Amino acid sequence: MSLQIPYIGTVKSRFAEPANPGIMREEQSVIEIFEDYADGLFKIELSDYLEVYFHFDKAASYDLQTYTYTGDYKGVFATRSPRRPSQIGSTLVKLIERRGNTLVVQGLDALDGTPVLDIKPMHIPLTEEEVAGAEIHSRKNNPRKQVFSDIWANRTDRLMLDAARMHGHFCPGLALGVMMATRAMQLMRSNSDGLEDLLAITETNNCITDGIQYVTGCSFGNNGLIFKDIGKTAFTLARRDGKGYRIASRADAIEYMRQASPLFSESYQKVVAENDRSEEVVVKFKVTGIEKAFATLALDFDKLFTVEEVTVKIPAYAPVHESIVCDKCGEPVMASRIIHQNESNLCMPCAGHRTAELIGHGISIETNPNSAKE
Ligand SMILES: [Zn+2]
Ligand SMILES: [Zn+2]
Numbered sequence: 001m002s003l004q005i006p007y008i009g010t011v012k013s014r015f016a017e018p019a020n021p022g023i024m025r026e027e028q029s030v031i032e033i034f035e036d037y038a039d040g041l042f043k044i045e046l047s048d049y050l051e052v053y054f055h056f057d058k059a060a061s062y063d064l065q066t067y068t069y070t071g072d073y074k075g076v077f078a079t080r081s082p083r084r085p086s087q088i089g090s091t092l093v094k095l096i097e098r099r100g101n102t103l104v105v106q107g108l109d110a111l112d113g114t115p116v117l118d119i120k121p122m123h124i125p126l127t128e129e130e131v132a133g134a135e136i137h138s139r140k141n142n143p144r145k146q147v148f149s150d151i152w153a154n155r156t157d158r159l160m161l162d163a164a165r166m167h168g169h170f171c172p173g174l175a176l177g178v179m180m181a182t183r184a185m186q187l188m189r190s191n192s193d194g195l196e197d198l199l200a201i202t203e204t205n206n207c208i209t210d211g212i213q214y215v216t217g218c219s220f221g222n223n224g225l226i227f228k229d230i231g232k233t234a235f236t237l238a239r240r241d242g243k244g245y246r247i248a249s250r251a252d253a254i255e256y257m258r259q260a261s262p263l264f265s266e267s268y269q270k271v272v273a274e275n276d277r278s279e280e281v282v283v284k285f286k287v288t289g290i291e292k293a294f295a296t297l298a299l300d301f302d303k304l305f306t307v308e309e310v311t312v313k314i315p316a317y318a319p320v321h322e323s324i325v326c327d328k329c330g331e332p333v334m335a336s337r338i339i340h341q342n343e344s345n346l347c348m349p350c351a352g353h354r355t356a357e358l359i360g361h362g363i364s365i366e367t368n369p370n371s372a373k374e
Contacts, residue, residue, distance in 0.1 A: 005055075005117050005118075006117075007034070007055070007115040007116065007117065008033055008034060008037045008040075008116055008117065008118065008119070009031055009032050009033040009034055009037065009101075009115075009116040010031075010032050010034075010113060010114070010115060010116060011029060011030070011031055011032075011054065011108065011110045011111070011112060011113065011114040011115075011116060012029060012030040012031075012032060012112060012113075013027070013029035013030075013108065013110065013111060013112040013114075014027060014029070014112070015027070015029075015111050015112060016111060016112045016113075017111070018082075018111065020069060020149070020152055020153040021069060021080070021109040022069070022149050022153060023153055024108070024109040025091075025106075025107045025108070025109050026106075027106070028096060028104055028105065028106045029104075029105060029106075029108045029110070030102050030103065030104055030105070031052065031102065031103040031105060031108070031116055031119070032101065032102050033101045033102070033103070033116070034101075035101065038100070038101035041098060041101060041103070044095070044098060044103070044119070044121070045095065045097070045098045046121075047095060047121035047122065047123070048094060048095060048123075048124070049092055049093065049094055049095065049121070049122040049123070049124050050092075050093050050095050050103070050105065050119050050120065050121060050122060051090060051091075051092055051093075051119070051120045051121075051122045052090065052091050052092075052093055052105070052108060052110070052116065052118075052119055053088060053089070053090045053116070053117040053118040053119070053120075054088070054089045054090070054091075054110045054114045054115060054116050054117055055087055055088065055089070055114065055115040055116075055117055056082040056083075056084070056087045056088070056089050056114075057087070057114065057115055058082075058111065059082045059083045059084070059087055061083060062076060062083045062084050062085050062087075063076060063081070063083050064076050066079060066081050066083065067189060068080075068081070069148075069149065069152055070142060070145050070148045070149055070152075070191065071144075071148045071152075071189070071190055071191030072142070072191070088117065089110060089114075091107060091108050091109055091110065092107065092122055092124075093105040093106060093107040093108045094106045094107055103119075144191055144192065144193075144217050147159065147162070147214075147215065147217070148185075148191045150162075151182050151185045151186060151215065152186070154182065154186070156175075156178050156179055156182050156297045157294065157297055159178050159182060159211075159214070159215055160174060160175055160178045160211070160293065160294070160297065162214065163177075163178055163210060163211050163214035163215065166210055166213075166214055167207065167210040167211070167214075169286060169289060170286075170289050170290040170293035170294070171207050171289045171292070171293055172207075172257060172289075172292050172293055172296045173206055173207025173208045173211070174207045174208070174210060174211045174293060175211070175292075175293040175294070175296035175297050176208050176211065176233065176249075176296060176304070177207065177208035177209060177210060177211020177212045177215070177235075178211035178214070178215055178297070179211075179296070179297065179301060179304070179305075180208070180211070180212065180235055180247045180305060181200070181211055181212045181214075181215035181216045181235070181237070182215055183247060183301065183305075183307065184216070184235070184237035184244075184245050184247055185215060185216060185237065187237075187245050187307070188237055188239070188244065188245065190239065191217070192216060192217030192218055192224060193217075194217055194218075194219070194222035194224060195222070196222070196223050196224055196240075196317050196318065197239065197240055198216065198217070198218055198224060198237065198238075198239060199218055199224055199225075199226060199237070199238050199239075199240075199244075199314060200212050200213070200216045200218035200224060200225050200226070200235055200236070200237050201225075201226040201227075201228060201235060201236040201237075201238065201312065202225065202226070202227055202228070202234075202235045203228050203230040203231070203232040203233075203234040203235060204230070204231060204232060204233055204234070204235075205227060205229070205358065205360070205362060208233060208235075209225075209227075209235075212225075212235050213225060216237060218237075223317075223318040226315070227358065227363070229362045229363045231362070232248060232249070233248065233249035233253075234246060234247065234248035234249065235247060236310060236312055238310070238311075238312050238314060240314055241314075242311045242312050242313060242314050243309075243310075243311055244309075244310055244311075244312060245307055245308065245309055245310065246307075246308045246310045246312075247305050247306070247307050247308075248305060248306050248308075249304065249305060250303065250304060250305060250306060252303075253303070253304045253305070256299070256303050256304065257296065257299065257304070260295060260296075260299060267281060267284045267285040267288050267289075268285065268289075270285070271285040272285075319336075321334045321335045321336050322335050323335065324338045324345050325345070326338075326345060326346055326347040326350055327344040327345050327346060327350075328344070328346055328347070328350040329347060329349075329350050331347060333345075333347045339351035339353055354366050354367075
């Protein structure tokens with residue numbers, strides 16, 4: 001069975017090529033209705049919102065399962081993919097104005113020249129609470145939806161604004177981490193749900209790693225982050241099968257960045273290298289840091305980094321251990337960290353055991369084992 005549907009008009013849009021639907025929906029476009037159907041627009045301006053049906057005429061074929069723009073892998077009927085058996089697209093748009101047989105609309109994610117099949121009015125009585133509720137519902141289902149959408153649209157400025165909520169300040173390191181992670185995520189085309197199926201292996205413990213944790217979703221807390229104490233501006237993003245990409249700083253990247261903004265290097269030297277925390281110096285560091293961080297995002301990625309396809313060894317999923325209560329301090333401890341001493345179960349500090357710790361200097365062995373209790 002098949003159905004013949006007449007075209008009733010055409011879309012005029014600034015998008016001639018496929019683009020991120022989120023970005024397309026922010027723009028206005030025009031629907032031109034053919035003369036033969038123009039009378040059908042009578043009183044359409046009484047509707048604020050319209051459902052527009054159109055023909056994905058550039059989609060040659062279909063896929064029954066596909067990746068969505070938010071990084072999920074789903075069946076075609078669970079997505080809005082243009083590659084579908086019917087080749088019919090539909091979007092809810094806001095009617096800005098009608099000019100004769102043309103409609104100016106906002107929110108239409110159809111390419112320039114797309115044939116229009118039908119238009120229907122839509123009444124949306126959404127209250128503010130309903131809008132907020134829908135937003136919370138959507139975030140509960142996919143907490144990283146906005147992050148992935150920003151990654152896909154390469155909106156590194158927005159990603160850095162959000163990453164700074166965790167990092168606390170803007171600096172070129174955060175910018176570099178955001179840039180590296182965004183590129184790696186785009187190459188991998190997969191999102192992280194924080195369940196160790198995507199892993200970030202970072203080779204440095206500094207500002208860069210916060211950009212990497214935020215953008216990749218692979219963090220210290222969800223065991224998606226592996227830290228190799230090598231001291232290189234480099235990181236690898238890999239899937240469980242070990243396949244992934246390593247992005248590393250070029251040898252002349254520091255010089256390239258220094259030339260791009262000499263002012264920041266000066267205050268960085270004072271605050272970070274010489275620990276000068278006087279108010280005037282710190283304020284200058286923060287101001288130039290903001291400028292330099294955003295300027296860094298605009299630098300040429302290929303002059304800063306190398307990108308290499310790699311296969312790496314991935315550790316097994318993190319084990320879950322039962323807790324055992326320390327006989328001395330009474331605090332519960334992961335079973336794998338219990339020390340058996342003179343027939344009692346002790347935590348490492350109570351047993352006087354030295355522990356490995358990740359501090360600003362890197363991974364080291366604690367020098368004074370009782371320091372944690374003092
Ligand atoms: Zn920083
Ligand atoms: Zn103890």
